[in-house]
Amino acid sequence: MTVTIKDIAETANVSIATVSRVLANKEGFYSEKTAAKVRQAAEKLGYRKNTAAVELVTQRSKVIGVIVSATKTNFANDIIAGIQDEAFKHNLSVIILYAGESDPNQQHRALQTVIERSVMGILILAIRPVDDDIAMLRAANIPHLFLSTSFDSQNLPFIASDDFRIGYQATDFLIKKGHKKIGIAAIDRHTYIGTQRVLGYQRAMADHDLPTKPAWIQDGHFTYDDGIEAMKTFGAKPELDAVIGTSDLAAIGVMNQAETFGLNVPTDLAIMSIDGTQMVKIVRPQITSVTQSFYEMGSRGMKMMLQRDMTKFESQYTPFRIDEREST
Amino acid sequence: MTVTIKDIAETANVSIATVSRVLANKEGFYSEKTAAKVRQAAEKLGYRKNTAAVELVTQRSKVIGVIVSATKTNFANDIIAGIQDEAFKHNLSVIILYAGESDPNQQHRALQTVIERSVMGILILAIRPVDDDIAMLRAANIPHLFLSTSFDSQNLPFIASDDFRIGYQATDFLIKKGHKKIGIAAIDRHTYIGTQRVLGYQRAMADHDLPTKPAWIQDGHFTYDDGIEAMKTFGAKPELDAVIGTSDLAAIGVMNQAETFGLNVPTDLAIMSIDGTQMVKIVRPQITSVTQSFYEMGSRGMKMMLQRDMTKFESQYTPFRIDEREST
């Protein structure tokens, strides 16, 4: 039914080895005359390479697997764009698997899928797998790299922002603008990222001899609704004079709730977000953000994959900057 | 190096056929006693199935390929969620390939990749491939379906919204709110979707005996910036009393530019968007939208794939509704 190189070989009157060589452009192993015959036959028969066969015999695939959490925050698109552009340059395919929102089952299945496909590398976005899955990942012996998550222990390679510094500098920025009572909203302290940001925040406050209160730190999962909730807890007459939203959407949630309370941003309350995606520019007032280099995380991650030797993977931080806008 | 069923067979002291049957859960073909031995050996050796080998011999894969345009509009995530959830239920993997923003090269490569992987089905999101690629797609004899794009001719199967009706009803809604001079922003009339929406708009205007002007229709590609540009063209003292943005972001662009001009939304200018993603709820004022059923497009599309018989694919429209908010 389907056309194979064997059919081409017959049509072109050569051996399958020759066909294979021509089609794979193994230069120097065939004459142009034969090549022309082969290519023409392939074209005529409507030949399509069978990737499964190729991967089986070569024991490798030119595919990078990307596992993404289907979170409601939106930076993943930028990271993926970075991965994609870099992969395209090197003729690699990218397959993306969504792993739900912190659903361990889906995560496990996604991981299993890419491992069984023996992809040449695995990029894991903003997900911290359970220990069993990490063990599986290691056993699989496939280069893998975490993006936009960092770890304290485990020595897993990652490319991410330095979240302690993000927390510190965001806070420091607000303090230098004259704020003294600064809150932080929708932070997930079960994640390493979350703890680091809080630590950075606390250090900055301490460095400026500013007191903090536990109630100024509102837990959540970086979502819009968590931002709203956090602001509701801070109240209509908040003690605070500035709030850091731990994602763009969270910050927007804080801002909208603040305005519902009749507070003016930035005069009554300054707001700052962490991420700096398009979101912060389309709302009014535009939100001052710690802008992360998501695209770069993706392209750097992809480049690292190209070395293939995982032992050389070195965790690194991507730069971030503060973009001042109207909300501070 | 890697563990194969042959290794398991040796360890468990059975034939590879038995191993294969146990591991594939072909019930009725093995005794529980043997099964236990096999499973234990597999576990012990750290066996991983080789998908390439499976696909080669079975001539089929349990993978759905999804091709997405990496557009700056954001509804794709919802469609993908629908696809993903449905696929998960049926134990299928989903691989997603980004095809750039209307870059024919990337589209071609993405298509080629999924075809060569002989996926069991292809879902194409918001992309209208060039004719050559459509021919290739057909020749490949793989079930395929377009989501969120419709076609006049070609008889390609799709699941999308009825864009004529969207255009009509959005316009009709505004007219019934008392508006008479209605514009439409950031519409791409090179797409079928675009022409249909404009036709719907024009018909609604005509049905109410309202005149229109060519300048009221501003071309673009559904982006935020196109929304801004459109509004700039309409001017600081626009002739219009309402504008339809052809995506959420486009509508937000229109709104932000209108406010830059000092216009009040909705009193000076009513604004309406088409899509109805989270975006319209996080901006102030919240935007009245034609809300499409993106998630449903995804899950319906996936369900259709399950039939596998492409000749039975029937193009269909998913429902939409109008959600009134603060911008009208």
Add this chain to the structure above:
DNA sequence: AAAAGCATTGTAAACGTTTACTTTTCGTGA
């Protein structure tokens, strides 16, 4: 004219599964 070297092509094994077909084992009824 034979030998050597090179370019080109061919042969066949290998990759890791699944599965049609065959063989063995085992329980049951006569």
Add this chain to the structure above:
DNA sequence: TCACGAAAAGTAAACGTTTACAATGCTTTT
């Protein structure tokens, strides 16, 4: 005890490539 049938297990071919190695033919060197 034996024949029979069902259950369990085994044998081997097949899937479509790549590639090491072998073979062929041609050109160049001696």
